[in-house]
Amino acid sequence: GAVVSQHPSRVICKSGTSVKIECRSLDFQATTMFWYRQFPKQSLMLMATSNEGSKATYEQGVEKDKFLINHASLTLSTLTVTSAHPEVSSFYICGGEGGNTIYFGEGSWLTVV
Amino acid sequence: AQSVTQLDSHVSVSEGTPVLLRCNYSSSYSPSLFWYVQHPNKGLQLLLKYTSAATLVKGINGFEAEFKKSETSFHLTKPSAHMSDAAEYFCVQHTGGFKTIFGAGTRLFVKA
Numbered sequence: 001g002a003v004v005s006q007h008p009s010r011v012i013c014k015s016g017t018s019v020k021i022e023c024r025s026l027d028f029q030a031t032t033m034f035w036y037r038q039f040p041k042q043s044l045m046l047m048a049t050s051n052e053g054s055k056a057t058y059e060q061g062v063e064k065d066k067f068l069i070n071h072a073s074l075t076l077s078t079l080t081v082t083s084a085h086p087e088v089s090s091f092y093i094c095g096g097e098g099g100n101t102i103y104f105g106e107g108s109w110l111t112v113v
Numbered sequence: 114a115q116s117v118t119q120l121d122s123h124v125s126v127s128e129g130t131p132v133l134l135r136c137n138y139s140s141s142y143s144p145s146l147f148w149y150v151q152h153p154n155k156g157l158q159l160l161l162k163y164t165s166a167a168t169l170v171k172g173i174n175g176f177e178a179e180f181k182k183s184e185t186s187f188h189l190t191k192p193s194a195h196m197s198d199a200a201e202y203f204c205v206q207h208t209g210g211f212k213t214i215f216g217a218g219t220r221l222f223v224k225a
Contacts, residue, residue: 006156034213043203043215044157093156100145100164102205102213104157 002028002098006105013084013112021079021108023094028103029074030096035067038091038107047092050077084112115140117206119216127224132191134219136178136204139185145207146187148178151218152200160202163187174198199223 003026013019023033032051036044048064050056050071058064066088068080077096081088089112095102120135138144145164149157161172168180178189187204204216 001159043218046213100207101159101162103159106156
């Protein structure tokens, strides 16, 4: 089946720094990629939808200047958390759309200290 | 508004017994429905999907789901639970514009 690789799986960063999470579709081209945030024991919350070569569409309440999304190619999307603070510590999951199905990455644990 | 309701937040079964995870959807047209499984600290793995072909959909690891339009349901079943099935399961609906609607999730516990 289609595979989405997400990296890093875990990252710890200091408050005020930036961190980048990569999402790659390995064996298919993902015209659309999705970024989700998941709080403990809860469902996924869509943060933004990105289409290759265009600006991402952010969900209400998601600060686009704090969560920068780039979708430069059909196989790569990146989420950059800028000037991170402890409140953004969470589990982030990306998904790539292929054949009307979303295939998810393994997720990234972000801890801001 | 369209919605996905997973009727049970937790389901507990004994190993070797059947599994039933319930999902009801709300859609004014024929939806695309999916079941995903999430093991602890992992991403979501696609179990199966319904896209208006056969109403009984077979997935991986022995799981299957039946689309029932009259009941607006898409329940996930497995004849015999295995310890490795213990995980969180999400029922998901795709809508127009490729918006996804997630159910709240059902935690499956499997007892030895």
